[in-house]
Amino acid sequence: MELINIFLHYNGEWNETYEYKNFKKAELLVPLECTFNMLAEEIYLELELNQTIMEITIQYQVKHNDPPIKIKTTKSLVFYLELKRKHKDFTSFSLCIDFSTVTNSSASFNLHEGLELQKTAAASSSDMLQLQLYEKNNTTIIVRPRLPTVEYIAYEVLIGCPVLTT
Template sequence: MRSINILIMHSERWNEENCYIDYTIEAIMMKENATFRYLVEEVATQIGVDLRYNCMKLKYKIEGNNTPLKIHNEMGVRVYVSLKKKGKDSTKYLVCVTLFVKGCELFDRNL
């Protein structure tokens, strides 16, 4: 199975125009058939987040769309991977990570 490169933006904030600002960039390689749990764990490992004490919200933006799309389940990962595979530009569809102190559930659909 092929792998895809994913650029991750973190340590940031969203502004009023739904733009992700003041961020740091990292990268991971992910198998095309990766699960949601695998993606969350790989992102957490790469950016140094302990999921015992924090949880994450993963989003990405599609050009021309102001509202970021959430990756919050298996279908979200499959759609994201499909978009990444179609594009040749590895800087497209950067994953934006927002961290929360534990108290929310990792797989909470309201994130």
């Protein structure tokens, strides 16, 4: 399995001349057969980001001051990896990672037989038991941490329907 070195630039900002400024650096070693989902998972792990509340955008530049190119599918990732593999300078084509918080809404909705939950942007003091509600592409998504706790199982029994996990 052939591996490729990728440098990550993150927590920066794009200026008006398409320069990514004021960023931090990290590195990844990924297989050439990497899929988009595998790369995204590695980035989330390396940058210690919570996938349920943070969204990432993966971009790179071919030339200085050119608009960045987004990697959003396995096909676009294969193109990037082939470009990276053919280029001799291992520091070229760093990935620029931007994150944003998944947006919350203040609207309420009916979850099960009249039980209403209010979506809020602020976290409650009982973070361990709270459901994480957010909207992505106009779809309401309910998530909880990956490992179910006794409290979540009891809550599912109480409301009579499962809560989706990520």
